[in-house]
Amino acid sequence: MAFPDPALPARVRIHEVGPRDGLQNEAAAVPVEIKAEFIRRLAATGLDTVEATSFVHPRWVPQLGDAERLMELLAQAGLPAGLRLPVLVPNRRGLERALALGVREVAVFGSVTESFARANLNRSVDESLAIFEPVVARAKEAGMRVRGYLSMCFGDPWEGAVPVARVAGAGRRLLDLGCDELSLGDTIGVATPGHVGALLTALGEAGVDAARTAVHFHDTYGQALANTLTALRHGVTTVDASAGGLGGCPYAKSATGNLATEDLVWMLHGLGIETGVDLGRLTATSVWMAAHLGRPSPSRTVRALAGTPSHQES
Structure with missing residues (x-):
């Protein structure tokens, strides 16, 4: 049953990051065919944006070293018309690789803090x-279309709390470069609702429209949903999430999993907010991927809805 709140948006666009951010830190190589099928299944749930991979050098993120082959497989997969398949590009070389494959959306990945910029880039x-x-x-x-990711927006494992003014300034600079959208990353999951509200207020004062802002929360302290709700109350309508709660960050060892897409959808649907996503299909997809990874999904919603073997797919 849904209980709509007129203070919240009527619809939220979910930017699914499971195939890229979710899988990039997996120690065991995931076959490219499984990645392609994962994306196909995610698209079949009604998600309209699935971040597919990264054109980073394989030396830095070996798990995503099959980017070209993956995009070739996806081109043959009969995916829904209009599905957005952005990829991450770290530099001009990565961009040219993406262009050669007909990619239409890319993302760049920056940091607010000097320590993480050094560790990551x-x-x-x-x-x-x-x-x-x-x-x-x-x-x-x-x-x-270009998205700008901004990491360490709330805290940094080396530098501690990050001043909101610094984040607002960095976000403004990314948009001034020409990015169409800014995604605010709580890379180590330390944000709280009050901090989220303060940052979004500062960004608004810096001229950053909430309509061009997305939020990307990790659930280290169990605050991701509360933080998301705060962002929605400040006008944000795009939320990053990872199917089954997959993910972390290879350069920030304290980063735990992303906000699980299923947990997000359960909350949004309970608020009467449209997503276009079939939660049953999404849950089945995460159960399927968890089986391939050899461990259960950390998502509470996945565990609740698919807690019996009869719900699992082979």
Whole structure:
């Protein structure tokens, strides 16, 4: 039963990150055919955006070293018309690889903090933005949509709490480069609702429209849903989530799983918010992937809805 709240948006777009952010930290290689089938099943749930992979050098993220082959398989998979399949590109070379395969949406990945920028990109924050500028410009020239990820927006394992003014300034800079959308990452899962509200208020004061803002929460302290609800009350209508709660971050060992898409959908549907997602199909997809990974899903909703062997698919 749904209990709508007029203070919340009528519809939320879920930006599914399971195939990229969810799988990138898996120690055991996931066969490319399984990744393609995972994306096909996710698309069949009604999700309209599924972030497929990253065109980063395989040395840095070996799990995603099959990006070209994956995109080739997806081109043959008969996916729904209009499905958005963005990919992450770390630099101009990654962008050109994506362009050669006909990719229409890309994302760049920056950091608010110097420590994480060094750990993740081996560059300072300013140096990273300087590298992104020609990447974004080239993507826009090619008619691509560009998302800008901003990590460590709430806390950093080396630097601690991150000032909201610094995040607002970095977010404004990414949009000024030409990004169409800004995704705010709680990379280590330390955000709380009050902090989320303060940051979104600061971003608004910096001229960043909530309509161009997405939130990307990790559930380290069990705050991801509460944080998401706060973001919705501040006008955000795009939420990143990972099917089955898969994910972490290879450069931040304290980062736990992403907000589970099933947990998000359960909350949104209970609030009468449209998502276009079939929760039963989504749950079955996460159970299927969990079987391939050899462990149960951490999502509470998946466990509740698919807790018996009869619900599991082979």
